[in-house]
Amino acid sequence: MARITYQDIPNGMFEHLRTIEDFITGSSLNQQLIEIIRLRTSQKNGCAYCVDMHHKELKHLGETDLRLSSLCVWEDTPYFTEEERAVLYFTDALTKLNRKPIPDTIYNELLSFYTKEEICYITLTISQSNTWNRLMKTFEFTPGNYKADE
Numbered sequence: 001m002a003r004i005t006y007q008d009i010p011n012g013m014f015e016h017l018r019t020i021e022d023f024i025t026g027s028s029l030n031q032q033l034i035e036i037i038r039l040r041t042s043q044k045n046g047c048a049y050c051v052d053m054h055h056k057e058l059k060h061l062g063e064t065d066l067r068l069s070s071l072c073v074w075e076d077t078p079y080f081t082e083e084e085r086a087v088l089y090f091t092d093a094l095t096k097l098n099r100k101p102i103p104d105t106i107y108n109e110l111l112s113f114y115t116k117e118e119i120c121y122i123t124l125t126i127s128q129s130n131t132w133n134r135l136m137k138t139f140e141f142t143p144g145n146y147k148a149d150e
Contacts, residue, residue, distance in 0.1 A: 021128065028121070029125070035061060036084065040091045042133055048143040087114075090109075
């Protein structure tokens, strides 16, 4: 049972957050990469509702079971490209902040594969996912009911 229901949420709150989602989706980033970022962020934050949602979205986009089940241990697997690995290192670092700047090694690895504009979108995707995770951890929406668009 949700602590805070859709009816309790201030008018416009989700709509404004969805505007940012549309901005991210309209970027040059691949939708599958966006969803991998969202799922990884949700795993790091322990957000069951968001893990369920982004797992289903990735399945809908054709992601393999092997990569989905291995994302939580991505560093120890060969299933992710170097580009994805650079994003996953950055996702992990930006999701679990340690009061220090993001290391140059992590940022420079991103620059090997992505433009500064794309890094801005990647950063916003991670930040937005963290926002949603924190909302869902507070609201306690029930996981399992999300349906990816058919």
